[in-house]
Amino acid sequence: MDALDVARWQFGVTTVYHFLFVPLTIGLSVLVAILQTLWHRTGDEKYLKLTRFYGKLFLINFAMGVVTGIVQEFQFGMNWSDYSRFVGDIFGAPLAIEALVAFFLESTFIGLWIFGWDRLPARLHLATIWAAAIGTNLSAYFILAANSFMQNPVGYRYNPDTGRAELTDFVAVLTNKVALITFPHTIAGAFLVAGSLLVAVALWHLIRNRDSTDTPAYRFAARFGAWVTLIAAGAVVITGDIQGKIMTEVQPMKMAAAEGLYQTESPAPFSVLTIGSLDGSRELFALKIPYLLSYLGTGDPNGTVHGINDLQALYSAQYGPGSYTPIIPVTYWSFRFMIGFGLAAAAIALLVLWTQRKGRAIPDNRWLLRAGLAMPILPLLANSFGWIFTEMGRQPWIVFGEMLTRDGVSRSVSLTEVLTSFTAFTLIYAVLAVIEVKLLIRYAKAGVPDVTPPPEPDDTDDAERPLAFAY
């Protein structure tokens, strides 16, 4: 074990952890904004209740996303300083723009939304949650543009005098085809999580508390969430399909590693699962769908998909001796878990919609309840595995074709230091995870609140009136 390994583990753990909160923030900000818009348009109290209810869950989650996000920005400099030096000219710009354009919008307007119920006119207050939601979704674009540069570097040149990559075309960086497709894929994945959370919580109340005055609200939330989940799942599949073809073009090794495809094949089959050696080099049993990998990778059922061995030979010739192959068991299984968990969430959403068809009451079924409660966890896992796949599939590169991960690490940070930080982050994140989940469950169980429409703001003497919301 050396400082590099620990730095990689730390980046992996803190990033996956951060991205447990990000999808909910992205998706739920918009869904809560939609609920509040429905209340604003119809005046129906059930939408206000749902806005307040899911708004609380959103904020419990949001706080975690904010504080774990700061670590992400600092970590490039702290642990990956040679990487930061190498790409700073290109990579820093989207990060700075993300902060200036998106984070200010998100954090300022979320404050206005939380505390503004009785301070702002209703329309303006509604606008604040939309501004926060736009900020959140916008932030995703800039950080994904930065990440896409690592997958498929464009719009730059290598300057041998400084030994750094230099920006030559910022528009090319922002319109990187990997970014253009990763953004909708990630956003759709986020809505898969948010829609699933709506369903899970509403379903729990519908089954546990069958004749409540709030049943109509939960019925709406369950159906709305299920439709969001289904539409998001469709979008995930379509964007994922396009993404696979772009990936095959710009990072063929990643596609080969996704399948554990050692030999170039045309047509290439897709294995749903394989039993054999862990890295798939020797198989005892495999459930294979013919032509599918060729179609996923190239759009042609008979298309050629390059194998790991050929690509390894090609890269060795191009970049010098060394291993250019990711860890195959990780890429193979994370790719399947991503797809499998995502599709499972969509299947449950379909089931929920079917049980409620034509106004039927949700059946009192233990298995349906369990499936519903599993719903938000499944797409969260899908999101995590998707990131593990795409980042581990890029290895050994930190910037594909330009810089190896091992060359990007901070030279001045000792093993002791990085072990200290890794331990500290892991501990505080574990404690906070327990607290956060307990709070989420507590507030989810509490159910929709009783609401009185917030008082209109006025400038008359209201010195003694309690605030509509206070920390």
Next chain:
Amino acid sequence: MELTTIWFLLVAVLFTGYFILEGFDFGVGMLLPVLGRDDKERRVMINTIGPVWDGNEVWLITAGGAMFAAFPEWYATLFSGFYLPLLLILLALIARGVAFEYRHKRPEATWKRRWDNAIVIGSLVPAILWGVAFANILRGVPLDADHEYVGGLLNLLNPYALLGGATTATLFATHGAVFIALKTIGDIRDRAAALAVRLGIAATVLTVTFLSWTLTIRSSTAAVVLAAAAALALLGGLAAATVRREGWAFTGTATAIGLAVATLFTALFPNVLPSTLDPAGTLTATNAASTPYTLTIMTWVAVFFTPIVLAYQGWTYWVFRKRIGVAHIPQH
């Protein structure tokens, strides 16, 4: 003006904004057990910054992002070199941010007390360590010819840097007390005003000592003028606090913090991280900078978006301009 100079100024402005805004957030957090006698009073204090603390913290994220984009070498060397202090700052900011949101989520006294501790420690630690960090930037650190930090942790804990930490912590505490006096009504307002004066005297002594020491390390005419102005602003704020002119007192402490940060950046320029070893290791606004192309793009982005951000953040302060007291705190 050179693009690198513009970006040096912008990074300075972002840190100045960060310390003025998050300065009173830290102050409010540090003073929680001092001024907040019971749960209601502590809630009053937290709610004075409740709607704005998150937006204030984005000044730091933007400052970090701007350093990364405009001066990658500075960002890389500083953040990897100051590894453990920055780790502590991160852990503190994590605990503090979550505490604001979670503290009121359960009624138990133990629950609230634990989050109160997180707020106090989470405010005090960065308030000290930012001073330590900036003092070390001014003092210079051991950098080799590759601009790599070779100093270790103990090198950062020198007397001058520790004085810097004491200065920022006391200054922010004063700023926070003045802010509470400005934003509250009732008993707590009176106690905050009285405390602001006492803290302010200590802050003035420390600030004058620290800035004078700074000017013996590196100096320019402009830095001397700014340092004197910072001291005057702080004295003015202190005088205003004494006569209970809370708006002016806050203007005074905010201006003093702004001018003190400006003093540090002015004294530092054109260096961004001086080396105490090989002069070739010194990072300057020129040798740490990105290409003119990147700086040009970033300049346009900053010119377009900064006024918008300032406008809506300013508007937020207008929306939440009213003072609050214990009567405003809802039951749950």
